[in-house]
Amino acid sequence: MKYAIGCVVLGFGFLGIGGTPAQADELRPTPQVRLDTVAGNLWDVLWKNPPVRKLTADTHFDWRWFASRFDKDQDGVVVRDEFTGKSDHFTALDRNWDGKLTTADFDWTEQSKLAWRKATVFALTKAIDKSSDGRITPEEWLAAFEKVASEKGFLSDSDLESLIFQPAAKKALSDRRFFDREPQTRGDRLQKLFESGRLFTDGPRVGETAPDFTLRTPDGKTSVRLSDYRKKKPVVLVFGSFT
Amino acid sequence: MYRHWKGEVEFLMVYLREAHPVSDETAATPTNKTAGILVKQPTSLEERNAVAQRCSKALHLEMPMVVDEINNRIGRTYFASPDRLYIVDRDGRIAYRGGPGPFGFNPYEMEQSLTLMLLEQERAVGKEKRAQSK
Numbered sequence: 001m002k003y004a005i006g007c008v009v010l011g012f013g014f015l016g017i018g019g020t021p022a023q024a025d026e027l028r029p030t031p032q033v034r035l036d037t038v039a040g041n042l043w044d045v046l047w048k049n050p051p052v053r054k055l056t057a058d059t060h061f062d063w064r065w066f067a068s069r070f071d072k073d074q075d076g077v078v079v080r081d082e083f084t085g086k087s088d089h090f091t092a093l094d095r096n097w098d099g100k101l102t103t104a105d106f107d108w109t110e111q112s113k114l115a116w117r118k119a120t121v122f123a124l125t126k127a128i129d130k131s132s133d134g135r136i137t138p139e140e141w142l143a144a145f146e147k148v149a150s151e152k153g154f155l156s157d158s159d160l161e162s163l164i165f166q167p168a169a170k171k172a173l174s175d176r177r178f179f180d181r182e183p184q185t186r187g188d189r190l191q192k193l194f195e196s197g198r199l200f201t202d203g204p205r206v207g208e209t210a211p212d213f214t215l216r217t218p219d220g221k222t223s224v225r226l227s228d229y230r231k232k233k234p235v236v237l238v239f240g241s242f243t
Numbered sequence: 244m245y246r247h248w249k250g251e252v253e254f255l256m257v258y259l260r261e262a263h264p265v266s267d268e269t270a271a272t273p274t275n276k277t278a279g280i281l282v283k284q285p286t287s288l289e290e291r292n293a294v295a296q297r298c299s300k301a302l303h304l305e306m307p308m309v310v311d312e313i314n315n316r317i318g319r320t321y322f323a324s325p326d327r328l329y330i331v332d333r334d335g336r337i338a339y340r341g342g343p344g345p346f347g348f349n350p351y352e353m354e355q356s357l358t359l360m361l362l363e364q365e366r367a368v369g370k371e372k373r374a375q376s377k
Contacts, residue, residue, distance in 0.1 A: 055347035057328075059339040061359035069363075085362045092358060095351075108352045118351065132278040133302050203322035203329070206340055210331040213317045215257065215309035218295040224309050229253050230335040234360060236248075236353065237331060238256045238306070239323035240344070242298035243263035243275055243282050 056108045058206045063106035070101075077102050124164045210237075244350055245306045251361055254306040258295040259318040260284065262325030262345075288313045328353045332360065 070078045078101040083090045095105045095114055109115065128144040129136050148159045155163075204211055214225040229235050245254050263275055264284040275281065280301070285291035288310065295310050311317045318324045326344035329337060330353065339356040341347060 055342040057339055057341045057347070057349070057352050057356070059330075059356045060332075061338065061356040061363075066359060085365075089358055089362060093355065095355075106355070108349060110346075126274070130277055131301075132274055132280065135303070203320070203327070203340060204337050206337050208337050209335055210329070210337050211317075211320045213320075215311065215317065218258070218292040218299065218308060218310050220292065224255065224307070226255075226331065227335055229331070231333060233251070233253045234333050234338070234357075234364075235253045235255055235331040236357065237321070237329040238254065238326075239259055239318060239321060239328070240256065240326035240348075241259045241261045241324075242294055242301070243261045243280060 055110060060206050063103050066101070066106070120164060127163050127166070244354060248354075248357065249306075252357065256299075256304060256306050256308040257317060257321075257323070258291065258298070258308055258310045259324050259326075260291075260311070260315050261294070285313070330357060330360065333364070 067074070067076070067078070070082050070084070072082055080087070080090055080099070083101070090101070093101055093105060098104075104112070104114070107114065125134075125136065126132075128140050130140055130143070131137075144163060145155065148163045149155050210226060212225065212227045214223055216223045226235065226237075248254070261282055261284050265281045282294050285294055291310055291313060295308060298304070299308055315324070321327065321329065322343065324344075326348045328339070328341035328348060328350065330339035332338040338360055339353060341349060341353055
């Protein structure tokens with residue numbers, strides 16, 4: 001209920017006025033809703049209990065879709081014989097290598113076993129790949145070995161564990177630093193909530209027409225329009241930045 | 244992944260605003276620092292183009308790249324910053340919307356949907372062909 005009220009007030013603040021809430025107060029001398037008190041409490045509520053982010057994807061091709069296509073006997077398991085696609089597709093889809101496709105292969109939540117596996121590999125890569133280009137060179141590999149093995153000249157299992165999880169521990173620390181520091185003004189709080197990625201993550205939804213755009217390549221020479229691919233090929237959009 | 248699928252699927256990288264520019268004190272940038280990636284938030288398209296080109300080279304990106312407008316319009320439309328994945332199907336509709344980055348950015352999760360989408364596409368094409376030959 002609190003969040004419902006929160007959304008109304010938020011929408012009000014953003015659409016009606018724009019800018020930071022501090023400015024909003026100044027621009028509205030006789031507000032119907034007392035933004036300074038209501039929004040003040042709202043920020044406290046949001047700050048102390050930020051909405052939980054859903055980190056998994058929304059997709060047309062989830063387990064339910066898959067089972068309706070392939071799980072003929074409806075036992076919750078798709079074995080190789082039930083699968084009509086290519087054999088190497090089956091192998092790729094069988095993420096946990098147990099020879100059958102089940103909900104476990106479609107579970108991308110942070111708590112899933114597979115997520116832990118990936119997270120471990122990610123942490124290891126991050127610890128070794130100092131240039132952060134996704135490629136571990138022999139030099140980076142050796143540098144990591146020498147750093148952790150130091151004078152022993154070999155790696156033990158606990159050495160490997162520290163190599164993998166120490167950066168993660170540091171990361172958790174820096175996250176804590178980020179969230180614990182008390183922001184000074186309400187504008188700061190808003191800014192930080194935005195940056196934390198816990199608000200407003202609702203891009204175009206599954207089944208909706210992808211918002212079209214025309215953008216240029218970095219050299220400025222070619223321009224690409226998304227809708228030009230329609231009826232030709234599917235498009236994977238990879239959004240990101242260097243940093 | 245791009246190399247594996249590029250025959251059947253178009254990949255397009257959309258270069259967004261910097262997630263962790265150097266002037267931003269809240270940014271978690273130790274990794275960037277180690278890697279020597281210290282970039283200010285671009286204030287013009289030319290500046291952003293330059294960073295995008297540097298990024299493309301440093302990360303050995305082979306896929307086509309376009310650069311978002313300097314007012315970040317496309318990134319905001321897709322709620323994509325700092326990073327995010329989408330699949331747009333052949334009819335121009337969203338088939339897959341990845342979780343918000345960085346922690347929801349999961350290429351493997353995307354690849355699963357991509358595999359299944361192409362599988363479905365093949366089935367549909369096969370059906371069409373059978374219908375035509377009848």
